[in-house]
Amino acid sequence: MTEPRDPRPGRRFTLEEPPHDRPRADDPRPAEPFDADLPSQALSSPDDQAAADALEACLAPPRRRRWGLLALLGGSLGLGALEAGLTLQAASLGGDWLAGAWSLLLLLALGLGGRALLRELWRLRRLRRHERLRERLAALPDAETRAAMASAEALREGLGMDEDHPHWQGFVAARQAHHDGRDIQLLLDHHLLAPRDREARRLISRMSGETAVMVAVSPLTLVDMALVAWRSLAMIDRLCRLYGLELGYAGRLRLLRSVLYQMAFAGATEMAGEAGMDMLSLNLAGRISARAGQGLGIGLLSARLGLRTQRLTRPLPFTTQEAPRMSDLRSELWQQLRRLEARDSPDARR
């Protein structure tokens, strides 16, 4: 039998003071007072701009500098000129006139080629300048008045207006000393660009209508294709000139590429939204005749190309309300084809 055990007596523990002097590695960092006079600067924000730039650099298609191609072109031009010059000299000394004439001809050809190349480069530079102008104008709302006026002058020169042009005069009359960058942007949009927009819209409507009619009446598919390509390129060219942009061959290619890119990606949603309307009008046109249906389809495509080009080349981006829309152009196209059919059908009956 075991004796009943006494309850365990109480026992006091001493609270062990944690050592103050030696903070452990995982402790939170203790407070640390500074002298109030110590110079301090604003907390630097995380480098957003650099991150955004890096991201953009990642996402953008790699920029290929065609150094090899350039070296090849420049080298062959230079070496060819040297060779031709030497031959010419030798020929003049040796009296070999035929070889001299050939080398002269070669020199001429090289000169022409070089000039074309230089002009192409020059026009590419103009395209880049136009892009810079677009950036400047887009930044107008934050700009100071003086800088904003400088941008306005640049736009005037870009559009090829002189000081006495009525549109520019209208802008100058409307401008007041208290207008800030945003107001100036509004005024530029209204006084300088709106008239060009109206002209561009007329141009797109007319040319896409004509393309539609031509496709509807032409008998051969091959001719159709050539026609559409030629007319579309011509339309892009004229739209660019309207907004103060002169295109070389490479510039045109680049613009066409970005227009098609825009149409394929950015324009896809818009197209999907309007597809129903397009189908309906095609269906209606198909009732009249298959050829009219074809013409309308091509006309719509051409008008869409025109609108995209306009959106890409306009120095100031459109605001959402005033951007020209397909629906306005569609009815005009439809009217043109209807007129054609109405003229066509009595002949067919006879």
Added chain:
Amino acid sequence: MRQPLARELHDLIERGRDRQLRLAVTGLSRSGKTAFLTSLVNQLRHVGLEARLDLLPAARQGRLLGARRVNQQDLGVPRFPYDQAMAALAETPPRWPEPTRGISELRLVLRYRPAKRGWLGSESRQLTLDLFDYPGEWLLDLPLLAHDYPSWCRSQEALAGEQRRAHFAAWHTAVEALDPAAEADEAHLAEIAEHYAEGLRAAREAGFADLQPGRFLLPGDLAGAPVLQFFPLPAVAEADPGALATLPPESNYATLARRFAYYQQHIVKPFYRDHFRRFDRQIVLVDLLGALNAGPERFQDLSRALANLMQSFDYGKRSLLSRLFAPRIDRLAIAATKADHVTPEQHPRLVALLEALLAEPLKDLRFASVPVRALSLAAIRASEAREVEHRGQRTPALRGTGLDGEPLLLYPGEVPERLPDDAFWARQGFAYPAFRPLTLEGGALPHIRMDAALDWLIGDKLI
């Protein structure tokens, strides 16, 4: 009786079609209401001809055809004295229009071509704009409606700043001797009320804004009536409300409370009901530069007065029903007036200061989801922005004529983005100049951003 009903019905239909707008031009005294209305009528009258309203899209696109004054609906209210104001501006030398001393109305019919023609739309459409002018002093009676007599006494007691108290010294000594429980002596009360009114007038001269009751400053036809013979009792602020309620009806306290209630019910309420309930749009004009000139205490005073004031209006989204039966303000502009008294590059700072001043009411408006735009404007521009070469540096400057006729060319000084601290006021302070209007050269009045204000207030109805 038949005709008013027909007119009401016509208005109701017009409101239902959203072809009628009632614009509240709100501002304390000397904030430029009369100048704003004069300029507004003038600009709209000259639209498409000489007026430069380039920031108003309908005018820029040439769709706004013009405006005409028509007879207002309430024949008992005087017409807004536009012609007198224009005559004052056309005098040689030109002078500012007389301050408003009574209520007046104005109805404008705007005619415009819609940007897109609707199904039933005709070639041109009309928009009726109702405007209304009143003394800014009376405006501060509106917050009075939220008080009873004891709470009003307490709120007035809380106002007392040092400089403000100085103007009321005579009243203070008189009212201190007055026992709320004693029997009322008509003549004595009238005397103290006169001291109070004098104090209010002196404070207004010194640039204070938060002055109640407003009729004491501009009594109109009520001068001398007992209803204008009351004042706050400082003793009430500490007294027990229960004990006050048991005071006999002939006591000083009960007499003053009765007059206060009468003032509320028979003067402020009708004013509010007849003129301030039915508004669709509002612009609040604030003379910031004047307040800065006057000093920090008056600036705080202005801020408080405006905050109180803006609680008296109904804000909210409109629907068809609310448009017809309970109109609410669905769009608001707050404007710092007299922007022509500083150089143009200071205008953004002026707007920032205005937003800082109205920060509290703006939060409430944001909560009510009412779109607000802050801008700086000069309804009648009185100076010309120039640039001078001074000590080898180009600096902006203003050219105009002072009130007493001497030509001025000066840089008026910067506007602070927020209210500066006390040390700055002691050190420097502000001294913006006053200009008299430019000589009128035919055509429309020159202005700064009247077009932007118009665009915000009525532009969406001119589409």
